[in-house]
Amino acid sequence: MRLRAPWAPRLRIPVWMRMRRPRSRREWRRLLRVLVLACVLALLPATWLQATAAARVRTLADVPAAPVAVVFGAGLWNGEPSPYLAHRLDAAAELYAAGKVRVILVTGDNSRKDYNEPGAMLSYLELHGVPAARVVLDYAGFDTWDSCTRAKRIFGVRRAVLVSQAFHIRRALALCSAAGITSYGVGVDENHNLTWYYGGTREILGALKASFDAAFTPNPHFLGPHEPGVTRALRRG
Numbered sequence: 556m557r558l559r560a561p562w563a564p565r566l567r568i569p570v571w572m573r574m575r576r577p578r579s580r581r582e583w584r585r586l587l588r589v590l591v592l593a594c595v596l597a598l599l600p601a602t603w604l605q606a607t608a609a610a611r612v613r614t615l616a617d618v619p620a621a622p623v624a625v626v627f628g629a630g631l632w633n634g635e636p637s638p639y640l641a642h643r644l645d646a647a648a649e650l651y652a653a654g655k656v657r658v659i660l661v662t663g664d665n666s667r668k669d670y671n672e673p674g675a676m677l678s679y680l681e682l683h684g685v686p687a688a689r690v691v692l693d694y695a696g697f698d699t700w701d702s703c704t705r706a707k708r709i710f711g712v713r714r715a716v717l718v719s720q721a722f723h724i725r726r727a728l729a730l731c732s733a734a735g736i737t738s739y740g741v742g743v744d745e746n747h748n749l750t751w752y753y754g755g756t757r758e759i760l761g762a763l764k765a766s767f768d769a770a771f772t773p774n775p776h777f778l779g780p781h782e783p784g785v786t787r788a789l790r791r792g
Contacts, residue, residue: 608728611739612721615649618739622789623715624656625738627702627727628663628672636679642743643718644676648683650741656716658689658788660706662696672696688791691784699723700768701775703731708778710785712736720745726765733769 613619626647629640636644650656659680663672673692680690691710696702706712714737717727721742728740 607732608725608740611728612724612742613739615646615653615655615741618650618655618716618741620655621714621716621739622657623706623712623785624650624659624718625702625706625712625715625727625731626659626661626676626718627699627723628661628676628696629720631670631672631675634675636675639720639743639745640672640676641679642745643720644679645683646741646743647718648680648685650716650718651685651689658691658785659685660691660693660710660712660715660785662693662702662706664697665694666697689788691782691788695775695777695779697776699727699765700730700734700773701777703727703734703736704772704775705778706731707734707736709780709782711781711783712785714738716741719743730765730768733772 624647626643629643630637631640632638635641644661647656647659651659661673661676661680663676665671665673671694673694673696677687677690677692681687693702693705693710695705706715713735715731717724717731717738717740719727719740719742721744724740724742728738731738
C-alpha cells in the first residue's frame, strides 16, 4: 500500500487525459474522422487567404504603380531594423526609386518609449535614398489588422502596394482589402531558414485571427484622429 505524504499535493488528471483508447475499429474510424475534420477546419482560414489574395502577389518588377507603399513592421534588433524588416524596407526603397510609389507609409510598434519601430524604419529609408518628406509614420501598427484599418481610416489610403515577406503578404492583402484598400503585394524572398519556417507556421494561427478580423472588422487597439501626413506628402509631388 502506497502512502501519500501529507504535504504532497493531490493531483487531478484532466478528463480528456483520462479518456480510454478506442477499442474497436468503429471507434478508431470515428476518432480518425474527428481528427481529419479538425485539420480541415484549422486549414480553412489559410485556404481562404490563398484563394482571395494569391492573384495579387507580384514582384518588384511587375507590381502595378500606386500612390503609397505600406511597409509592415517586423521587429528591431538593438534599435535597428531586424534583417526581415530591413529586406522589406529595401524593397520599398526600390519601389520609390523606380517611381512605382510616391509615398511610403511605415507602420509598426511604438508602445514603449525605448522601442520605436517606425522611427527606425524612417532612418533606414533615409540612408537608402528615400527623402524623409516622402515617409509617413504610423506609430500604432500593433498587428496587421491595425496597420491596414488605420492606413484607411486614419491616413486615408485607398490604393497601395503592400510590402512584407512572402509567407505574410497574403494575409496583409486580405486584411487591407477587408479594410477598404485596393492593393497589390510584393512578397520579399528570404532564405528558408528556421526563422522562415517559424513565420510560415505562425501564419496558420495568423490566418485564423485574420478571418475573424475580416469578418467583424473590429476597431484597432488605438484609433485616434485623422492624420493628413499621406495627403500632404502626395501633394508635395
